[in-house]
Amino acid sequence: MNPIHHVAYLSMEMAIDARIPTYAGGLGVLAGDMLRSCADLAVPVVAVTLLWRAGYFEQRLDESGAQTEEPTSWEPESLLTSLPARVQVQIEGRTVNVRVFQHEIAGASGYTVPVLFLDTDLAENSPEDRRLTDALYGGDAKHRLAQEIVLGLGGVRALRACGFDRVTRFHLNEGHAALAALELYRESSSGNPDEALHRVRERCVFTTHTPVPAGHDRFEWELVAKVLGEPIPPDLFTALAGRERMNMTLLASNLSHFVNGVARRHREVSEHMFPGRDIRHITNGVHSPTWTSPSFRALFDRHIPEWRDDPSMLRKVLVLPPQEVLEAHAVAKQALLEMVRDRTARNFEPRRLTIGFARRATSYKRLDLVFHDLERLRAVGRGQLQLVFAGKAHPNDVEGKALIGRVFAAARELGDDVPTVYLADYDMDLAKTLVAGVDVWLNTPLPPLEASGTSGMKAAHNGVPSLSILDGWWLEGCVEGLTGWSIGHGDGSDTDAGSLYEQLEHAVLPAFRSERWTSIMQHTIALNASFFNTHRMVQQYVANAYLD
Incomplete structure (x- = not known):
């Protein structure tokens, strides 16, 4: 394992290997390609995602093109290394236990980038909670919010539990990972709240990937209060994430010192969607x-x-x-x-x-x-x-x-x-x-x-x-x-x-x-x-x- 990791990269999906079906499409493939280049270039990165035991889905098409879906079949235990670390998050007032698997991406020179996979399929969890890391992009709004709690809050805690405590930057790849910034605020909240916010922003980088409104997760505040609770004072929470609903893109951008779109044109579109934000662009690439x-x-x-x-x-x-x-x-x-x-x-x-x-x-x-x-x-x-x-x-x-x-x-x-x-x-x-x-x-x-x-x-x-x-x-x-x-x-x-x-x-x-x-x-x-x-x-x- 590389001794120092200065950047934590959190993403809901990652295409690490065709045998590891923890991706749905472009967002995950981009994440995997980025990490492969980090390994080749010896950039000190550790990545965090969810395990997705049922993957996205296997597509079946009949003679007319009608699509049906079947769960993906794979064995995480045979492709990933189980770590002893365990962390916990609170969801609807329940304690949900999270274990960690690891896979290492080897670069051309032998440098490796570790990828942590978070898994809630544990006997001590309720049947509902065991399914949180089952299917990628499945379930209703409550299910999705719970998954993002595991990724964001659980992701930061997993990094700590696994010894990755020299991270200086947290790269939030799309709004799914925004709750990681709230966990960082909780860690920094002793003393002056403004200073704590400043410290969080200094550490966070946020990349938004879509100009399609449906691609920006929004959750009703009533649901947030029920599922997530109040991780920070309510007035501050709504100021950061939106008055009407919790907007994960808005939350991530307000808690990051660097916000970027993924093409020059996308930067322009994003600035119209979120006026007043300083949004830059780094155009995507492939490995x-x-x-x-x-x-x-x-x-x-x-x-x-x-x-x-x-x-x-x-x-x-x-x-x-x-x-x-x-x-x-x-x-x-x-x-x-x-x-x-x-x-x-x-x-x-x-x-x-x-x-x-x-x-x-x-x-x-x-x-x-x-x-x-x-x-x-x-x-x-x-x-x-x-x-x-x-x-x-x-x-x-x-x-x-x-x-x-x-x-x-x-x-x-x-x-x-x-x-x-x-x-x-x-x-x-x-x-x-x-x-x-x-x-x-x-x-x-x-x-x-x-x-x-x-x-x-x-x-x-x-x-x-x-x-x-x-x-x-x-x-x-x-x-x-x-x-x-x-x-x-x-x-x-x-x-x-x-x-x-x-x-x-x-x-x-x-x-x-x-x-x-x-x-x-x-x-x-x-x-x-x-x-x-x-x-x-x-x-x-x-x-x-x-x-x-």
Whole structure:
């Protein structure tokens, strides 16, 4: 174990390993990528999350695209190390016991980042409390608040109990972890309350990840009083967290000295949502070695051996032999086509432009935008395009589930003219094959609701350009015709579908059939993969937030 840990990173979900299903999507994958880069760069971090014995869920899709959910099956005891530490939190006046498991992320140089997993599935707890760390994002508001008590209050106490007492910064990754700041206030509350608040703010960093109102947890004060009690004086509590309801984003931002969004545009949107706050931005990235396919890793290792330690060196891809770039992609594409065949019995053709789309299935992601006019899509893509979709809808998201059904219906209508498949149970392993094997990455959110997005960054590490709405990270990464193509004007107007078809017909498909395509692939890596990575992101957090 590393002897010193100056930063504690708390997140409701973390994608540490595909075998450890303690993540639902982008937030967890980003957390895992950040920690992998911290390990590579020897940044003294210890992470805290919840165990999630039932994971998020395993997705099942029938022939019409109707989604059903099943609990994830895994054995934490076989993959994690049980620690002797035990802590307690109070929930509805009951004492809830929490045990701690640990996993270590090993960096390229052997430096390790410990990850603490909190678990309430103990015989001494009530059946209700044992289920608190069962399913990620399950249950009602009371259940969610109880989970956030375990993460926030229990997380700080677990750090103390496990000997991580040299933490100088607490990084709250989304508002789920906001109650950690209240625990720090409780520890510092002797003496002058203003001085205690100042000490807490000096120690806390807060990253907000969503401009979607539903993504900001809010709890009725009556529920808070019943479940959490009064950890700090009521007047101070409402001043920090909101008068009408306890807003976890507001609480975290008011108790942090550094608050950031996850893209330049997201910072602007967040400042409108929370006027008066000084919100900065650190644009997201992805862990380069994790998301680069085996064939491209081998290519980079041959020509740019320093890329693993310093992904900015990927700009040297511009001088690589073009044929070797094409061959690396052909290997990745073949792996994807074999996966499509094995999972769907559909035989996709290597010569067709293959477009990928994999996001959480929810309304603002607009995964059905490409099917807005099936006849236009057929006219543009007949014999030239094939589409691969993936993504889960939250079990309670009726509209999200309906969107999956619409993709299935469109696929039936398009038939072999524009072959379309939807791959079930999107996870890290599927994502690695998908982002590397497609030719173009499609993203069509309703702006300005895309905080950042990272799937297109993963694709870029494999020479895959994006075709995307101008929102989130793509506003920073789009060099028109060189790293990909923009859709619409970033305003979410009804013309977005028309713009998508125009780009496909007049820009993307002609480029794909031309000698320029390899240059586009190389520029995608050189300009986007070299910057949109978590090594750069972590270095910015260290310089701007942790050492500030």
